[in-house]
Amino acid sequence: MPETTAASGKTPEPGSPYDHVIVGGGAAGSVLAARLSEDPGCRVLLLEAGPPDTDPRIQQPHGLFAGLLRGELDWSYDTVPQEQLGGRRVPLSAGKVLGGGGSINYQVWFRGHRLDYDGWAAGGMRGWGWDDVLPAFRRSEDHELGVSDLHGTGGPVPVTTPKDVSPLSLAFITAGVENGLALNRDFNGAELDGAGLVYSNIRDGERFSASRAYLHPAMDRPNLDVLTEAQVVRVLLEGTRATGVEYRRGGSTERVHADSVVLCAGAVRTPQLLMLSGIGPADHLSDVGMDVVHDLPGVGSGLQDHPAAVVSWPVTRGETWLDALSESNQTLYDRQRRGPLASVGQASAFLRVTPGAPAPDVSAMPMLIDLLGESVPGFSCMVTVLAPRSRGTVRLASTDPVDPPLVDPRYYEDPADLELVVGGLRRALDICGSPVMDAFIGSPSFPPATDDAALRESVRTSTVSFNHPAGTCRAGDDQDAVVDEFLRVHGIRGLRVADASVMPSLPRGNIHAPTIMIGERAAELMRTA
Structure with missing residues (x-):
């Protein structure tokens, strides 16, 4: 199996490993890659399973009604039959393209309520209360209302009516x-x-996904490599330390090594990748024939949706x-x-x-x-x-990474x-x-x-889904938490999660803005912890 430390058109110094490999070029992944690569001494690789965000339908806000949803840029998941919905399967969309869901979604900009984040902090996600996350929200924004205690200007994301x-x-x-x-x-x-x-991430009539707002302005940095159509299939581990990832691209399987790995693949794909790497609930992994590397019961549990x-x-x-x-x-x-x-x-x-x-x-x-x-x-x-009590699961259908996972939100x-x-x-x-x-x-x-x-x-x-899956790698300090307040996976060194899966509970509103905030906070924490 070939090994590589260079996975894009740029040519790094021979044999020089990456400091960080980021898996998933959606909202949080785009933010994290851009922010971490601001340090010229930090070498970053971003791997995205989908194509570049060059489809002209992405640019036009109305394009989601022109085939973006449930099209080739969508993972196009379906839930398992939902008991409370008479056994119906519910379509669940997730972007399979640079920008992730932000390239195919409804584009509205809701942060949620301050009680949402104070609840996160009170439940064990210390340092994520409203007063902690507000600076990250403000830092991300270029708000048409101008600067205030609640809003920022000059940030990457336009916020407009x-x-x-x-x-x-x-x-x-x-x-x-x-x-x-x-x-x-x-x-x-x-x-x-x-x-x-409502406010939206639109400027001059054009969609501004996180990839357009954060990633594209950073693409020319010599220390940032971005590789699309590269589907990560597992995290590489030496004992209980993450050393890189394995991915498939163009019919071949490659490996890339890094000092740290950050999963930003979303609340469905991230727990699937952890379980495909042998990290998750031991009983379930054994049942599907996966070797257990680290028994972490909370992986894939706590699924929430709107x-x-x-x-x-x-x-x-x-x-x-x-x-x-x-x-x-x-x-x-x-x-x-x-x-x-x-x-x-x-x-x-x-x-x-x-x-x-x-x-x-x-x-x-x-x-x-x-x-x-x-x-x-x-x-x-x-x-x-807005704050559903029902909780579901994401589970492996098999050990084949191509098989979509079993998504069971247990609506109502x-x-x-x-x-x-x-x-x-x-x-x-x-x-x-x-x-x-x-x-x-x-x-x-x-x-x-x-x-x-x-x-x-x-x-x-x-009932349909608002496409807001979250909570499947919940942050906290109890036995069912998957990551700590620094987003480090419990029991695995060198591995973090930074996407909607770490949310202990859903914010009251669409989750695009909170996921961008998670990317901002993750970059901040990774510089200090």
Whole structure:
């Protein structure tokens, strides 16, 4: 089997090992590679299983509706049959391209609530409370609101509101206010509650993934090598020390060595790679025929996701996302980077359904498309539990790295999650039943009835994933934690994890911004620990 210390077009000094090999060029991996290579004396290799982020659909925000999701740039996972969803398998997308999910996702920029991070710190992830992570968030941002205690400017990631807002999105915000919600001008400000416009990682009408924001400006550094279409299949170990990785590229298998290995492959692939390396729950590894190198029971456990139940209506007036694909809108975008193709996520609402909840527990996000296909043109609202209690697993299907792992989120296994989403559906129906929405939509096409039993059944029928898997390599100091507060894998020297899998619990919102923050914090910690 060939050995290599040079894995890109650049030619390092012969025999000189890398200081760090980063596995996965998604949000955290792109950040980490760029930040670590700022030190000219630090040699960094980034390995990405997918291709470069050169597909023109990535650049256009609306491109995710042009085949990015479930296409060749998507790992296109499916869950195992979900008991609470009548045995349905739920599609789960993850980017297989430089930029990862950030190259194919919805592009909204939510940090979550300060209680989310204070909860991480209180649960054993010391040094990750809100006051600890806020500087990393600010460092990443180039925020259109300017510098403040909560926001930063001059960072790699543009944080902007849409320039051309759909009347349907504005009507949804107005309807939320009419139904008692506060008008929230900044979901990343002091409060999360309310209805308002969302911020996105878009600049001048173009998507800014982490690879575009962080990695591309660093590509010319002589100490950074980036190799795409290189699928890592296991971590190389000498005893309980990581010494490099093995990867497949172009029909051959290669090895590369480094002083440290950092897994940034996401909450599905990272635990799979650990288990393929013999690190994980011993009973499961033995059952699938994998030699156990280090019994670490928490690997692949604690899987969380944001499942979303859907309400839909026919659109009687106004332009939907399907209409946005017209030739005139494409021309407007090509010439000015304006119009409906220059943004996707525009509005949202964060609600407290449970009396006395310390923070919003449900979100309602409008989509200018019928996600269920009941009516064309259509309008949908995705309702999700922000802090789900249900926990699932990622497990090996076999010892073959090509076989996708078994992903079991166990959606709504905790009955409290189901009751919360039902309560959120009622609020969404109330909001979209407001008079201001009557000018744009008709009566709901789904669900057909709104009594408790019908709403629960609609949840089982309509639930989709927000594609926010997290928690499968949880950070902490208890026996089920996989990494410590410095993101070092317990019991394995020279090996870290830095992606959404280390989250002890999901933040209240989309996880792209928190994952970039994890990359920023990981770089900071690796310089000092």
